[in-house]
Amino acid sequence: MDAALELATQRTVEADDLMLLKHVDTYGYVCHGHECGIQVFPRSYRPENLQRPHFSLPKGATHEPNCDVKGEDELRSRGKKGSIAGELETSPGLSPASLRLVDTRVVVSPLATAVGGNSHSGSRSTTPGEARHKPAGRRAANSIRPICRAFLEFPYDRHLPLHIDRINTTTYQTVFKRLRGEGIKAFPQQRIFYEKLAWGVAQESEEGLLIPLDAGEWENKLLVRPYRVLVRWADWSQTARTRLRNELELARRENMAADKAKAEKKTFLFFIGAQNPNELSQFVVSDQRLICSAHGELFFPKQK
Numbered sequence: 001m002d003a004a005l006e007l008a009t010q011r012t013v014e015a016d017d018l019m020l021l022k023h024v025d026t027y028g029y030v031c032h033g034h035e036c037g038i039q040v041f042p043r044s045y046r047p048e049n050l051q052r053p054h055f056s057l058p059k060g061a062t063h064e065p066n067c068d069v070k071g072e073d074e075l076r077s078r079g080k081k082g083s084i085a086g087e088l089e090t091s092p093g094l095s096p097a098s099l100r101l102v103d104t105r106v107v108v109s110p111l112a113t114a115v116g117g118n119s120h121s122g123s124r125s126t127t128p129g130e131a132r133h134k135p136a137g138r139r140a141a142n143s144i145r146p147i148c149r150a151f152l153e154f155p156y157d158r159h160l161p162l163h164i165d166r167i168n169t170t171t172y173q174t175v176f177k178r179l180r181g182e183g184i185k186a187f188p189q190q191r192i193f194y195e196k197l198a199w200g201v202a203q204e205s206e207e208g209l210l211i212p213l214d215a216g217e218w219e220n221k222l223l224v225r226p227y228r229v230l231v232r233w234a235d236w237s238q239t240a241r242t243r244l245r246n247e248l249e250l251a252r253r254e255n256m257a258a259d260k261a262k263a264e265k266k267t268f269l270f271f272i273g274a275q276n277p278n279e280l281s282q283f284v285v286s287d288q289r290l291i292c293s294a295h296g297e298l299f300f301p302k303q304k
């Protein structure tokens, strides 16, 4: 499972976000499915783990009969072959409807404020127990990660609405923009940009972390001017930095292995960032919730 209900906050949390916590309460999570609540355990959440974090049920345990999360894996495999829009509409976590940056513990950069906008207008406080009993539906995400995963996982359902403040398009299909390798271009409109990660290692400097992408300007089959993402992480905790470094290293290895095996699945970097007007090959990201990698097959069904 990629997400679970955190008992202390009564919020659904992404397994990937566990790495940001100073202390993970092993017994603090239950299944977020409707009418379920079975205990689940966080796995592989330490920054040094080179496997993606997840939640798992105790050995031999099963979800409650009416749990809507237990069918998620089955839905995922169906979603690769055709539209499952009806199921996604009533499923809590598979296809978020919006991005809502509500966690004020994180230092919000000017860019994040511009993107996250009126974060408090939507943050209704939930009383304990309420989260588990509210009707299931497409919820808001607290980072771009589950949104990017849904973009890759449900190619036939990219017509579903997706609202992100300061992005003026409103569906999965149109909110995402691939950078591509046809030269460096200006992108005047904010989008969730994405591209395959390069094999090269990200470089650390006083400015932050510079991540090379496998696209940009080519000359004689050589990438002479790649797009790069500069992560300004001066305000980030040590844990958050370690987590991104490790995630990138894991992603780089995934891509090298995929290329060697000629596999269709690749690892992409996704981000909401500001393009540097003086160096269009560079995008700047400051908020850790606005950058992530995701591994999967990028597939576009033929238009009817």
Ligand SMILES: [Zn+2]
Binding pocket: 031, 032, 033, 036, 037, 038, 063, 064, 067, 068, 069, 070
């Ligand atoms: Zn369950």
